[in-house]
Amino acid sequence: MIEYHDSELDTQKRPIRNIVATIPGTIHPEKKIVLTAHYDSVIPPGAEDNGSGVAVLLEIARILKEERIPLEYTVEIVFFDYEEKDLNGSQAYVRHALINKDEIIGVINFDMVGWDGGDGKLELITAKISASFLEEGVLFVSKIAGREDFVYPIIEDIENLVGHGDYSSFLGWGIDLENKEGLDMSRGYYYVINVTAAQKLEKGYPYYHTVEDTIEKLNIDFLRQVTQWAAEVVYGLANSSDF
Ligand SMILES: [Zn+2]
Numbered sequence: 001m002i003e004y005h006d007s008e009l010d011t012q013k014r015p016i017r018n019i020v021a022t023i024p025g026t027i028h029p030e031k032k033i034v035l036t037a038h039y040d041s042v043i044p045p046g047a048e049d050n051g052s053g054v055a056v057l058l059e060i061a062r063i064l065k066e067e068r069i070p071l072e073y074t075v076e077i078v079f080f081d082y083e084e085k086d087l088n089g090s091q092a093y094v095r096h097a098l099i100n101k102d103e104i105i106g107v108i109n110f111d112m113v114g115w116d117g118g119d120g121k122l123e124l125i126t127a128k129i130s131a132s133f134l135e136e137g138v139l140f141v142s143k144i145a146g147r148e149d150f151v152y153p154i155i156e157d158i159e160n161l162v163g164h165g166d167y168s169s170f171l172g173w174g175i176d177l178e179n180k181e182g183l184d185m186s187r188g189y190y191y192v193i194n195v196t197a198a199q200k201l202e203k204g205y206p207y208y209h210t211v212e213d214t215i216e217k218l219n220i221d222f223l224r225q226v227t228q229w230a231a232e233v234v235y236g237l238a239n240s241s242d243f
Pocket residue numbers: 038049050083111112
């Protein structure tokens with residue numbers, strides 16, 4: 001099932017369209033694993049930022065549907081609008097999810113995953129508050145899949161993450177993105193991991209936010225490995241009775 005979630009944030013009055021594809025779980029349909037990627041870009045073509053993340057999610061959606069992979073939990077695949085404008089798309093999604101009391105087991109966000117800077121490593125970034133989802137969920141499943149050497153976990157203080165991507169919207173809706181104050185977790189947060197290839201390990205993608213961000217710059221073999229890893233993680237998480 002594919003739906004458009006149209007909304008606008010009270011403060012901005014900007015129309016926002018998130019695109020949501022849902023594959024219902026067979027045993028616990030009310031609980032969901034959420035995969036996300038923003039589909040807007042600062043300037044076209046935005047191959048790495050964030051055509052790469054969108055490509056991974058489209059391929060996972062295709063695999064789950066065509067192969068009829070059994071899933072105990074619901075898998076929701078969300079394409080966010082307006083990441084590049086104050087994270088408006090993900091802010092709208094999280095606000096709605098909190099009001100709705102959505103049972104989200106965990107969120108995996110894909111942002112810039114097709115350029116690895118030559119080291120072949122995928123970075124998994126989260127905050128301390130969300131570390132158990134990384135360690136007992138995603139890393140555990142990666143190990144079972146024999147892919148623990150492919151990923152590099154990074155656990156940060158939440159103050160260092162706020163405002164740096166859609167994943168940070170899940171660490172607490174309504175956080176002041178400018179001065180990073182008001183980290184009021186009583187408003188709710190979700191377990192979330194940011195998957196990226198070139199943000200923290202001192203690899204800067206040289207074509208970031210330029211017209212030079214074209215598809216030839218991407219390492220397609222690496223992008224394929226990211227997609228295979230992600231498919232294994234989604235399968236493992238969506239069929240784990242631990243949650
Ligand atoms: Zn991005």
